[in-house]
Amino acid sequence: MERPIKPARLRGDRVTMAHGGGGKAMRDLIEEIFTDVFAPPGTEDQARLTAQALTEPGAQLAFTTDSFVVSPPEFPGGDIGKIAVCGTVNDLAVGGARPLWLSAAFIIEEGCEFDLLRRIVASMQAEADKAGVRIVTGDTKVVERGSADKVFVTTSGVGVIPAGRDLQAANIRPGDIALVNGVLGDHGATILAARGDMALTTDIRSDCQSLNALIEAVVAAAPGTRAARDATRGGLASALNEMAEAAGVGIEVAESDLPLRAEVKGVCEVLGLDPLYLANEGTLVLFVPEAEAQAALDAMRATEAGRNAAIIGKATAGPSGRVTMRTLFGGQRLVDTLVGEQLPRIC
């Protein structure tokens, strides 16, 4: 971000406990690193907001929150700030909401470099601009060295669900077609490689991106769209299982139809991981009536986030809550929910 240079008030290059104490040092940190970039409205500890969309008959307010603890905080394709914006924008968008405003709360470890915070904040503002949302309020806390890991970011989001729009998983009916907007597992594979302790070198980048524009495009082209869910922690497998359970349907996918990069397949083979369970940060599953599947696919492919969109399967009358996959070898296998952790601190 290009910004006018202001006289620096912060001394040194790292956060100290004094920056969390409620006094001048805290104000300097907040102003110089956070509010100079986010430029929230007003000077109070809360944002006061109005939006015409909120007052329209039948509109609903959508409200969501996520904490982000990804390690490392910077990785190919994004950083904890970009994820914190995309993740909350996407939580709103997959529920049918148009995201409007975000809050951002930072828990910072003593010793964290100012420059890391600056990069994270610039990345958040850039992604917020791209997604068309504003970061309107925030908070910072500082904890002693060893009581956090550099920085944790919690974003909450408020949006408006237009009257008549409902993308809840419970709406899926047997025969509906399942689509994804892009390749699977890039985020999980990127974080694995970025940790360094696997000695992996890849060109994979996180898929971290906001999906609100894509969802608006799909809903316009396929107004009967039933449901959307982002496939984050737990990957596509967990998203499909949650959707099957919520709707009381079965879901069948075809392994041959799942879009996967060769590099991600490679990482998974080397490490014995299943890409269906790898986390994504810019990938969603949509269910649409069969008659609108092609329109939805075309609409996705016309957006930046949907270039690699694909039809991957369909909902079936049962067994309720069961997800199965036709394998490349012609067999059928159960795709269960993940039991434990696949990879900690993925988001």
Place this chain on the structure above:
Amino acid sequence: MERPIKPARLRGDRVTMAHGGGGKAMRDLIEEIFTDVFAPPGTEDQARLTAQALTEPGAQLAFTTDSFVVSPPEFPGGDIGKIAVCGTVNDLAVGGARPLWLSAAFIIEEGCEFDLLRRIVASMQAEADKAGVRIVTGDTKVVERGSADKVFVTTSGVGVIPAGRDLQAANIRPGDIALVNGVLGDHGATILAARGDMALTTDIRSDCQSLNALIEAVVAAAPGTRAARDATRGGLASALNEMAEAAGVGIEVAESDLPLRAEVKGVCEVLGLDPLYLANEGTLVLFVPEAEAQAALDAMRATEAGRNAAIIGKATAGPSGRVTMRTLFGGQRLVDTLVGEQLPRIC
């Protein structure tokens, strides 16, 4: 909280990394400890909400966030959960908003006892019930042992500011009277004593409480109320300085009028602390026109949170941004903003 006993799905008595992995173990943790108590609406990852108040002409939406990292997480008079609800309710209320909905995001250290989480969650729900707000959405993340300190809680809040209400600090005018709702410094002194490393034994309890009902009572009795701010990190001194600066007025308070417990004075004398800078979690400063000061005082004293309310000073034409105190010895001293930390991890 009395709740029906359900069959336990969680195994063991502590959080493991598997509880953050996005799979079955995470769902068990979330359902058994969080959503069984908070009972959020719906099953999606966002709450869908409607409120008549939001659609009224001239109403504004208020939105705020705070992370809570208080150490220790449980202390006389409250815990991190109660603070997380009160703090966000109060941030909304001092801006004139009627709090409606909260989100709650938990960053949990591996090894954290389930029972600590259960007590925190019960405490949050009890305070939410008392304040008349609902916890409608949330998130959990788990980080490795040593990457957090037991549990951090981030709450965000959404409320509605009724048409015509404006309690921003910039509204204060010279001659306005300053009031507080209760004794100062109880929270800060409680945390100091609770840390144990001071070998202090006191009967002081945190003042941690929601102030929305008190503010509604004051605004009804003194409709000209200009501004309100809660005196949290940095204490009364920091709140007054921020208000003086925002309004471009001076503020004079009288030491003899400041309500203080003998025990808090004692702790401050022993440790060389100034109670003006001690944090509060249920104490606010209000400015009202002189003609309404008695009505505001009476209204506060009639509420549970305002029993010890007092007039402590007034706004003056200048010098702009300066806060001064008439001392018990008849002198005048500057009450500056805190520079560094007085006490880390107070909230």
